[in-house]
Amino acid sequence: GQQVMQIPQYQHVQEGEDFTTYCNSSTTLSNIQWYKQRPGGHPVFLIQLVKSGEVKKQKRLTFQFGEAKKNSSLHITATQTTDVGTYFCAGGGNKLVFGAGTILRVKS
Amino acid sequence: DTAVSQTPKYLVTQMGNDKSIKCEQNLGHDTMYWYKQDSKKFLKIMFSYNNKELIINETVPNRFSPKSPDKAHLNLHINSLELGDSAVYFCASSHADRSSYEQYFGPGTRLTVT
Numbered sequence: 001g002q003q004v005m006q007i008p009q010y011q012h013v014q015e016g017e018d019f020t021t022y023c024n025s026s027t028t029l030s031n032i033q034w035y036k037q038r039p040g041g042h043p044v045f046l047i048q049l050v051k052s053g054e055v056k057k058q059k060r061l062t063f064q065f066g067e068a069k070k071n072s073s074l075h076i077t078a079t080q081t082t083d084v085g086t087y088f089c090a091g092g093g094n095k096l097v098f099g100a101g102t103i104l105r106v107k108s
Numbered sequence: 109d110t111a112v113s114q115t116p117k118y119l120v121t122q123m124g125n126d127k128s129i130k131c132e133q134n135l136g137h138d139t140m141y142w143y144k145q146d147s148k149k150f151l152k153i154m155f156s157y158n159n160k161e162l163i164i165n166e167t168v169p170n171r172f173s174p175k176s177p178d179k180a181h182l183n184l185h186i187n188s189l190e191l192g193d194s195a196v197y198f199c200a201s202s203h204a205d206r207s208s209y210e211q212y213f214g215p216g217t218r219l220t221v222t
Binding site: 030031033037041042043044045048050086088090091092093094095096098100101103 | 148149150151153156164198200207208210211212213214215216
């Protein structure tokens with residue numbers, strides 16, 4: 001069945017450093033979504049990518065969808081303490097399949 | 109104004125008990141979901157309902173039984189609770205049963221089985 005692998009599992013960065021999390025799918029995806037879950041909170045939708053090679057930006061966050069629509073990345077430039085949380089990718093096909101998430105800690 | 113609400117927020121119970129978690133959405137969505145999130149933050153889908161009809165039933169013990177009285181509500185009943193059932197359970201909804209629609213999550217129910 002459809003699987004979405006996400007790495008790294010954890011990332012500790014110093015405030016101001018960049019951060020990237022990667023997702024890879026075993027199958028071609030129709031779309032990919034990204035969610036953020038703050039500590040103690042619930043997942044909140046960030047963005048969706050649909051087109052091959054698509055790149056979208058939200059302030060310091062850059063989202064990419066691979067040319068083959070099998071991988072995606074989320075890059076945060078100059079992390080801030082407000083960026084802490086778990087970032088999930090979710091690959092779309094017959095159903096939405098969530099990756100395991102990357103837990104981001106930011107040291108100030 | 110809460111889009112997706114769950115009750116209770118916390119649930120502490122003993123092994124062997126039966127408990128229910130309720131979920132309601134006021135977004136007018138057709139599809140609702142139950143997810144289980146373990147201590148490692150892994151989000152595992154359990155069930156999905158579209159217009160009160162069960163469409164996804166992942167491999168979960170049959171002690172878990174979802175019920176959707178109408179498309180705005182999806183409840184989860186758990187029989188004979190076990191220690192391994194301790195987790196955070198999230199309800200979610202989306203406009204339709206398609207992966208291209210974003211999902212809105214409820215605040216979660218933290219279940220602790222002692």
